Amino acid sequence: ETGVTQSPTHLIKTRGQQVTLRCSSQSGHNTVSWYQQALGQGPQFIFQYYREEENGRGNFPPRFSGLQFPNYSSELNVNALELDDSALYLCASSKAGTSTDTQYFGPGTRLTVL
Amino acid sequence: QKEVEQDPGPLSVPEGAIVSLNCTYSNSAFQYFMWYRQYSRKGPELLMYTYSSGNKEDGRFTAQVDKSSKYISLFIRDSQPSDSATYLCAMSRSGGYQKVTFGTGTKLQVIP
Numbered sequence: 001e002t003g004v005t006q007s008p009t010h011l012i013k014t015r016g017q018q019v020t021l022r023c024s025s026q027s028g029h030n031t032v033s034w035y036q037q038a039l040g041q042g043p044q045f046i047f048q049y050y051r052e053e054e055n056g057r058g059n060f061p062p063r064f065s066g067l068q069f070p071n072y073s074s075e076l077n078v079n080a081l082e083l084d085d086s087a088l089y090l091c092a093s094s095k096a097g098t099s100t101d102t103q104y105f106g107p108g109t110r111l112t113v114l
Numbered sequence: 115q116k117e118v119e120q121d122p123g124p125l126s127v128p129e130g131a132i133v134s135l136n137c138t139y140s141n142s143a144f145q146y147f148m149w150y151r152q153y154s155r156k157g158p159e160l161l162m163y164t165y166s167s168g169n170k171e172d173g174r175f176t177a178q179v180d181k182s183s184k185y186i187s188l189f190i191r192d193s194q195p196s197d198s199a200t201y202l203c204a205m206s207r208s209g210g211y212q213k214v215t216f217g218t219g220t221k222l223q224v225i226p
Contacts, residue, residue: 002157002159004157031210031211033211033214040122040218041218041219042118042120042202042204042216042217042218042219043158043202043214043216044216045213045214045215048210048211048212048213055212056212056213058213090157090158092157092158092211094210094211096210102160102163103160103211104160105157105158105159105160106157107155107156107157108156108157
């Protein structure tokens with residue numbers, strides 16, 4: 001098991017609602033990336049945070065937003081939920097500026113939008 | 115056409131076989147190449163991380179990158195039932211896991 005934790009494990013929401021997902025990084029890691037993984041697909045990069053700033057964004061609309069806190073934990077917020085937002089949401093932490101090049105994923109939050 | 119193409123399988127092999135997993139890609143700007151293993155109901159686990167073309171070996175795993183052909187491979191020697199999982203290739207233009215693009219994953223089953 002990695003040191004990356006995510007909460008909640010599962011979540012059911014209805015269309016139009018808002019959701020906040022949380023991620024706690026591996027100790028010593030200062031960068032967090034969020035991904036969306038639909039069933040049977042590979043993860044899709046949503047965005048990355050480094051030093052509390054967004055450091056790159058994938059092809060996702062602005063209703064997907066995030067935060068990184070001074071302790072490097074992170075939140076993913078999704079507004080105006082749509083049925084297609086149903087997926088596994090993964091966060092992954094890494095350490096910028098090192099040669100170890102190791103990234104650790106959390107177990108994910110399964111979001112169902114009805 | 116997707117930027118990264120990966121055969122979804124499933125791929126079934128007997129225990130002890132050499133497994134070959136492959137991906138092709140279309141974006142010549144990709145410089146960093148990764149392979150992940152994902153067990154059911156778990157997050158992906160980074161197996162290999164390589165930069166540019168060449169080979170990299172780690173235990174039973176060997177990653178190969180051929181940028182001229184836009185083709186990457188992962189070889190697993192002496193495959194074990196515990197290797198049964200989905201294998202995801204991934205790549206990016208810059209380091210630091212920025213804007214990583216994943217393949218759809220190949221489901222591997224190693225039969226005892």
